[in-house]
Amino acid sequence: RHKQARERREERAKHLASKRALWLEKEEKARVLREKQLEERRRRLEEQRLRTEKRRAVLEERQRQKLERNKERYEAAIQRSAKKTWAEIRxxxxSWAGALHQGSPAHKDGASRCSLSAVNLPKHVDSIINKRLSKSS
Structure with missing residues (x-):
């Protein structure tokens, strides 16, 4: 009887040891999997951070280049305007509206002060505009 009880205890101990070994193995696998997932997540976050940083750097560089071009354009316009004399500007x-001086060739030919684009306009422009405005309201 004692022998059977001892054998049962030994069997039970073996069974418990086996269950414990399986449980420890399962826990180890779960721990390894968690670590792997965390490492993968860290890697993805780092890649995302690098992509975002690169995109931001590219945008900043474009903005800097755009500002540089605008600055160069502005400085060139300032240089051009600084080179002109007031007489040239006047x-x-x-000249945009045609010659205005009495001694100019345009007045000698009898042309008016209007530019060429204004010469060909019909005389009844006001009535055309009023007609269109009344239709739109």
């Missing part, structure tokens, strides 16, 4: 402004 002459250019008056």
């Amino acid at each position: 002459q250019q402004r008056w």
